[in-house]
Amino acid sequence: MGSGRAPGAVGVGSRGAGDRRARWSPDPAPPRHVLGGEPGGARRVRGSLGSGSWLAAVPPALGAGAAVAVEPVPRDPRSPVLVLAGAPRSCRLQRVQPVPAGGQRRAAGRGRPRVDGDRLAAAAAGPARLATPPGGRPRPARRRRAPIAARPGGPQPRRGAARGVRPPHRTVALVADGTSVRGPAALGHRGRGRGRRARLPPRLPGVGARRRSGRARGHLRRGVPSGRPGHLRCRGGPQPRPGAVGDRAGARRGGRRGCGSVIEPRSLTDAELAEIAHLVPGPEPELAVPVPIDGEPTPSAPIRVCEPRLAGNERAYVNEALDGNWISSQGPFVARFEAAFAEAVGARHGVACSSGTAALHLALGAAGVAPGDEVIVPTFTMVATANAVRFLGATPVLVDSEPGTGNLDVGAVAAAVTERTTAVVPVHIYGHPVAMDPLREVAAAHGLDVIEDAAEAHGARYRGRPVGSLGRAAAFSFFGNKILTTGEGGMVTTDDDDLAARARELRDLSFSPERHFWHRSVAFNYRMTNLQAALGLAQTEQLDDLVARRRANAERYRAALASVPGIEMAVPADDVDAVHWMVGVTVTDELGIGRDELRARLAARGIETRTYFVPMHLQPAYFADHRGERYPVAEELGRTGLYLPSGPDLSDDDIAYVAREVRRAIG
Missing domain, CATH: 3.90.1150.10 (Aspartate Aminotransferase, domain 1)
Incomplete structure (x- = not known):
């Protein structure tokens, strides 16, 4: 959504017939209420739309050539969206709020509340965030208070409203390259946006979101409510940002660092290190x-x-793939590799994919791990094991290792089970199989799926049975240093027909077998190429x-x-x-x-x-x-x-x- 104006100086939009765009004028005075106490250089832009008064604190990084406009949201022109045209991605955008001047009171003969006066919103120079405009009981103009800076731990405006007074709608300023989250439907306004899905724009570097309500913290503990990457289920409260996953610690911090994210890096302080x-x-x-x-x-x-050993048919098979002009994931070597490797590990199905991490993600997702679930994993493992759980919005629950082998302590698994636990991931660390029979007994007693992390255990056996066939599913890695390598790659093995079918669907963007470009669900591109599979088939022939x-x-x-x-x-x-x-x-x-x-x-x-x-x-x-x-x-x-x-x-x-x-x- 653009401003409809060339990026010149902060200017005035025309308001001809049918044009609801706000009329903006620069305010030379610097803002007095800037969160974080860093008003230096920021300038205010004031405007009106309908009966509301609005203020934006425009960051200095935009310069004088930025265009600022407010546009109405469909169905509700009183809920505008701030558009910062030409904003660089490194720019820390500002918060925008409508604030009533003397309270809200119903206009004579009208069914909508009226916002009068020119009391301005508190605008922040910190990261953009979802803002809940102050509502509450009407007050005389002489009792007006200074704008409230919504900050973690600070005073919050009352959410209730007097009879006949309707809280103002919410608005947000998360803007990137002309896109934005739009109004109450996107933010879960009660009654108008309830139950809708909102696709949020790409997350900007340095842009976070504060969580202040108990309901929001509950959403964090449960992970992404809709369970679909990049989508959120709007339920009337501040929502996790795109890519957010369940982060109980982030919720406990009450917004000090926002919720955990698969794309948000964390650093340790000097004291923590x-x-x-x-x-x-x-x-x-x-x-x-x-x-x-x-x-x-x-x-x-x-x-x-x-270093890998390439002493078999690797070159011959790769050349065959090249001669056949099949280099994508549609080539014949993919199916041949899947069948050969599944047979080698004693499983009925093999689902080749792009990496061992992808294999874990697919196996857990196809097994039904969902946001809010808990999955038991050893703390002593490669980070991909825990990451795959977090990708699904679930929580990895850590257990210690047993001395000697370093595998997860099976005796500690039962104590880690809660009502939310749905699966356990035994990692055959460095090629040493886990004691699977006792673990399977614990899992059966608590109704848990067993998903093996066999990334390092190709060809290993437990009591004569191949690793990779001892749980509901298993995930293997074919990285360059693994026993069997395709350079990069992975495989899900299973005897479960439904799980294998679901893993294939998730791996391939959920392409429908009935018609092309028909997708039943949000899925991933985790495909393995024909060239990689050619290497894998040759390596499987040498596995022993x-x-x-x-x-x-x-x-x-x-x-x-x-x-x-x-x-x-x-x-x-x-x-x-x-x-x-x-x-x-x-x-x-x-x-x-x-x-x-x-x-x-x-x-x-x-x-x-x-x-x-x-x-x-x-x-x-x-x-x-x-x-x-x-x-x-x-x-x-x-x-x-x-x-x-x-x-x-x-x-x-x-x-x-x-x-x-x-x-x-x-x-």
């Missing part, structure tokens, strides 16, 4: 080229932590060999480091066949140096390593939600864990060099 500094890894060390010492055998290039090579790496490291004090390796349980995606060790105090110092010394000798995952409750994106919570096993693993070079093409000489440099590093 100091609180957990001993539990998180230091900066990445610089990897050097190995230099021989005393004529010892030394590799000519750094040993990377993992790739798994055997990883297991051989683990055994060679175990023998080479057995005599090194302070280095401990995880020991798989007797009833599992782990695949050792990465050979991990924990560094104890007996070593004499810390984990990060060992990393730095190995990097100086050309050996690349990685730290274990930082637990979710310590991540900036989740810290505020879990501040004060402690998960001792996960924290110890995150503080001391290190995985060594583990690629499938490592030679005996490579592993011997790593072991020798570990001993050299500790003196």
Whole structure:
């Protein structure tokens, strides 16, 4: 929606017949009531529309060449929308409110209230936000109060109204490139916008929204009410902004930082970082080229932590796809890869997608996880596990790990179940299968879906059964360092026909099989290309060999480091066949140096390593939600864990060099 005027100086719009656009005139006096106390440079623009008086605090960043206009909302010309034409995306837009001068009273012979006088709205220089105009009992003009700056924790205007007085409509100034949220229907005005869906404009950098009512906090706790990305169900109160997901901590803060968002970065304060500094890894060390010492055998290039093995039909299949001119997701290799991989992991269906994170998102969404639900996940995992839950508007509930394997503590799952819990996500960490039978018993007792995160466990088995077939669905990753790789990619595996069909629909923008460009629901583009699937099919044909090579790496490291004090390796349980995606060790105090110092010394000798995952409750994106919570096993693993070079093409000489440099590093 545009202003209908060229972006010249802040000017006056014509008001000819049928033109309801406001007449604006600049006010040379700077605003006296600017939230945050930073009025410098902002100028006021005052105008009237119908019987209302309006004020906009125009940010200095717009300059004198900006056009400002007010346009009426259809069906209700008294609810205008502020349009800041030419506003840069980095500009922090202002709030606009109508405020009655001497109260509201019904005009003689009219059914609508009349707003008289020229009392101006409080305009903020802070981020744009949904504004509830002050209503309330009529007062004589001599008892007028100064405008109320709506700020968190500050005095709020009364919401009630005297008999015969109707509260003024709401308006909003969230404007980007000529688009805006329009009036009471978009903001959930009671009676007029109730139950409607409003599609909000793209979120601007630095633009937030305050939550002040109990109803709004309830919406936050339940996540996005409609459950559709970018859409909100209007229910008569301030709503979460686009992309918002359930954020209980954000609701408890009462708007100090707004609700959590999948696109809103969070940073830790210096005090918060100091609180957990001993539990998180230091900066990445610089990897050097190995230099021989005393004529010892030394590799000519750094040993990377993992490199793929492409020794099968990868090139032949990719060339076949290229020769057939099928490079998109419609090529034949996608279906062939899905069938081959599903068979390899003992599942009836495979749904190939663009990443392991996408696979988790699809599996959980197709299983029915919805806004307001809770999903139990281990705190010791890759961030994608918790993120996939948050994408759906659900809340990840964290549990600690068991010592030894690092997998989630099955005994802690039952204690974490609430009436809102709908699923549990066991993560087969670093290729070590979770104790699935006890977990499935807990899940069955509480009616929970089990969605395996098998991103690192291709080919692993639990009591003879392949990982990926032990829950209602499973999610695999095919990133470049995984046991089986397509560069980027993922797969959902399941025996559930309905879940597989729903996952395929969600993956492919909900394209209808009956007619083209016919979409039943809001869905995603998570498709895998034919070229990626060609790689995946060739890799699946070598899965047994790739798994055997990883297991051989683990055994060679175990023998080479057995005599090194302070280095401990995880020991798989007797009833599992782990695949050792990465050979991990924990560094104890007996070593004499810390984990990060060992990393730095190995990097100086050309050996690349990685730290274990930082637990979710310590991540900036989740810290505020879990501040004060402690998960001792996960924290110890995150503080001391290190995985060594583990690629499938490592030679005996490579592993011997790593072991020798570990001993050299500790003196």
